[in-house]
Amino acid sequence: MANYMGKDGFIWWQGVVEDRHDPLYLGRCRVRIIGWHTDDKEDMPTESLPWAYPIQPITSAAQTGVGLSPTGPVEGTFVVGFYRDGEDAQEPVFFGTLGGIPDPPPLANKGFADPRVATSAPDHPFIDKRYRDLNRIDNPERIRVPRAPVKVSHYAQGNSVNTASNLTGTELLPTGSGVLNDDQSTKYKVVIEEQQIYSRYPDPSYENEPTTPRAARGIYGNFPTTGPLSQYGIVAQKMAWRSELGAGFSVAENSDDTWIEPKPDQIYKARYPYNHVHQSESGHLIEVDDTPGFERLHRYHRSGTFEEIGSLGQRITKVVNEDYTFRLKNDYERVVGNKYQSIQGKLDVISTGGYFHKSGVFKMEAASSASFDTSEFAVNAKSITLNAGSGPIRLKGGSFIKEFKTAENTDTVDGNSTISVGGKMAMRTGSFNVGSRGSAGISAGGGISLIATDNIQESSMNLAGIFGAPARSFKSAIGEVLFETALPGPGGCFTFNGGLSGLLGSISMDSIGNISLNVGPGGSIAKLTLGATGIELSYLSGLSKLSLGPAGCTLDGLTTTVNGSIQAKVTGALTNVEASGINTVKGSLVMIN
Numbered sequence: 001m002a003n004y005m006g007k008d009g010f011i012w013w014q015g016v017v018e019d020r021h022d023p024l025y026l027g028r029c030r031v032r033i034i035g036w037h038t039d040d041k042e043d044m045p046t047e048s049l050p051w052a053y054p055i056q057p058i059t060s061a062a063q064t065g066v067g068l069s070p071t072g073p074v075e076g077t078f079v080v081g082f083y084r085d086g087e088d089a090q091e092p093v094f095f096g097t098l099g100g101i102p103d104p105p106p107l108a109n110k111g112f113a114d115p116r117v118a119t120s121a122p123d124h125p126f127i128d129k130r131y132r133d134l135n136r137i138d139n140p141e142r143i144r145v146p147r148a149p150v151k152v153s154h155y156a157q158g159n160s161v162n163t164a165s166n167l168t169g170t171e172l173l174p175t176g177s178g179v180l181n182d183d184q185s186t187k188y189k190v191v192i193e194e195q196q197i198y199s200r201y202p203d204p205s206y207e208n209e210p211t212t213p214r215a216a217r218g219i220y221g222n223f224p225t226t227g228p229l230s231q232y233g234i235v236a237q238k239m240a241w242r243s244e245l246g247a248g249f250s251v252a253e254n255s256d257d258t259w260i261e262p263k264p265d266q267i268y269k270a271r272y273p274y275n276h277v278h279q280s281e282s283g284h285l286i287e288v289d290d291t292p293g294f295e296r297l298h299r300y301h302r303s304g305t306f307e308e309i310g311s312l313g314q315r316i317t318k319v320v321n322e323d324y325t326f327r328l329k330n331d332y333e334r335v336v337g338n339k340y341q342s343i344q345g346k347l348d349v350i351s352t353g354g355y356f357h358k359s360g361v362f363k364m365e366a367a368s369s370a371s372f373d374t375s376e377f378a379v380n381a382k383s384i385t386l387n388a389g390s391g392p393i394r395l396k397g398g399s400f401i402k403e404f405k406t407a408e409n410t411d412t413v414d415g416n417s418t419i420s421v422g423g424k425m426a427m428r429t430g431s432f433n434v435g436s437r438g439s440a441g442i443s444a445g446g447g448i449s450l451i452a453t454d455n456i457q458e459s460s461m462n463l464a465g466i467f468g469a470p471a472r473s474f475k476s477a478i479g480e481v482l483f484e485t486a487l488p489g490p491g492g493c494f495t496f497n498g499g500l501s502g503l504l505g506s507i508s509m510d511s512i513g514n515i516s517l518n519v520g521p522g523g524s525i526a527k528l529t530l531g532a533t534g535i536e537l538s539y540l541s542g543l544s545k546l547s548l549g550p551a552g553c554t555l556d557g558l559t560t561t562v563n564g565s566i567q568a569k570v571t572g573a574l575t576n577v578e579a580s581g582i583n584t585v586k587g588s589l590v591m592i593n
Contacts, residue, residue, distance in 0.1 A: 011089065012082040014098070016112040017073045018046045027054045027070030029094070031079060032111045036089055039111035046115055052081060052092035073097055074281065076114030076201030099211035102202035114201040147195050147203075148283030151232050152304040154241040154320070155189040170194065172303060172321050188245060190320045192303060215287055216277035218270040228268060234285070234300065238264035241304070241318070249342035252365060259340050267310045269294035 015033035022028040028051040038044050060067035073079055073094075081094030172190040202211075206226075214222055219229065228235040248258040274290040283302030289295060293311060300306040304320040349355075364370065386393055411417075419425075434440070442448065450456060493511050498504035505519045514531035516523065529536045534549030544557035 009086045010082060011086055014078065014080055017075055017077045017079060018049065018115050020073060020075060028052060029073055031092060031094060041109050041111055050090060050092055052094050055093060055095035074201055101208060101210055104207060146281035149192045149302055150195050151193040152237055153191045154244045156244055190304060213277045213279040215279065215285060216272065216275045218272040218275055221272040229265060235264050235268045251340055262314060262316060267296065267308060
């Protein structure tokens with residue numbers, strides 16, 4: 001070339017981008033240059049304009065895939081550049097953009113503006129036979145002009161989704177949960193309300209406004225109806241989300257405390273020119289805010305997902321859809337203060353290597369049930385309390401072993417208690433004591449055996465024996481043992497009965513120590529009575545009877561026979577022998593003095 005930059009002149013220019021779809025993907029734009037090109041598109045259509053190369057900043061390598069993408073200007077952007085071939089004016093280069101306050105867009109056939117219109121547009125150069133319909137947004141196959149959403153709304157469960165009449169709402173649905181039992185109907189709804197008409201640049205909704213992003217203009221540089229705090233502003237939308245989803249969340253420790261999400265309008269206090277903003281066409285936003293006293297970092301996605309760091313270092317993160325985090329190595333987290341989590345759905349944790357939790361106080365409250373499935377379950381504590389209230393406590397297992405180091409163990413049951421053992425039950429203890437405030441009973445399908453290396457003592461404080469009722473009794477199919485009161489009275493102290501009520505016989509001791517051995521009911525067959533007043537032996541209800549007492553010895557019977565030698569010595573003064581019938585004395589010698 002005859003002229004080149006630095007040798008023969010420097011020609012700079014201003015122009016308007018009319019096409020940014022560079023077939024070489026170098027960020028080139030077709031620019032209609034003021035003073036060099038006519039505004040008559042019939043005389044000089046957009047396709048005849050030369051491709052202008054962008055100059056990239058020194059922070060970008062602009063080399064073999066390394067650096068920043070040179071894709072900033074859009075159709076309708078004013079740019080500044082120069083011709084690197086000088087007055088030949090065939091190799092334009094642009095290095096900057098010019099903002100301003102745009103006027104209404106000119107007619108479609110005029111240059112120096114966005115060549116696109118709201119009702120028609122040329123075919124997209126990179127998709128064969130795909131028409132760029134700027135009106136319709138419900139067909140995903142259409143290539144659409146990027147625009148920021150008008151509004152992003154959050155709806156709690158049960159609330160209806162309503163959008164403005166001139167807006168179309170797109171509900172965000174999970175993209176890949178894969179959890180079959182995850183009930184999505186209980187989740188909050190997030191609806192993106194898009195602009196129904198995707199107009200060309202300049203956007204009519206931004207007419208008479210500076211082209212500087214609204215977020216960068218701060219709270220004093222925006223119009224009341226378009227600023228961040230307006231109805232459709234980002235800050236106002238965040239405040240609506242906070243109100244809809246609940247600003248305060250309860251804690252598990254008690255029913256009084258709550259924690260509150262910070263208010264978005266208290267964090268955002270940006271003032272021009274301290275807020276450095278990068279906003280994309282579709283509504284993505286990055287803010288580096290240096291406003292004194294309200295310094296922030298803000299990264300925002302068009303769907304409403306954002307991360308914001310306030311001036312005091314507090315961070316707010318909100319994800320409007322699913323959140324996936326994958327780490328191939330260890331994950332370390334330290335919280336010097338407290339940590340609170342509020343989960344409206346389920347908490348599902350899988351730890352294949354183990355779960356270790358160390359806490360000063362551990363309290364778990366389950367609204368419905370709590371279940372532990374494990375091969376072995378151990379609890380180590382200085383004291384353990386299981387409180388089921390009025391509900392039951394069930395312990396199931398192949399065996400039940402209780403080990404205690406002291407005997408100071410008490411089982412307190414306010415109502416009834418039953419122990420059911422299908423097999424044998426054995427109790428081994430250093431000492432054993434059973435006490436009952438009411439009646440107590442022991443029943444066995446087999447025998448009952450009491451074995452003691454020392455004596456067996458039984459006592460009863462029941463006074464029923466005074467009136468003839470037994471205070472203690474042992475009964476079987478062929479006999480019974482009755483224990484009555486030990487106080488003086490007509491009743492006995494204890495009775496051993498053979499058969500029901502002594503039908504076969506009995507052995508008894510009364511309250512003053514008299515002992516009676518009976519054969520047959522009431523000793524009707526034979527009876528032996530031992531007491532302080534004497535001894536009596538009778539047969540067949542007294543048919544034959546021997547009585548020994550302080551007055552002497554009496555032997556009664558129909559016939560009295562004594563075989564063998566008899567030696568009788570009478571020391572009394574009077575000896576009488578009487579016979580109502582025949583008195584016969586036989587022997588080899590009878591001496592009567």
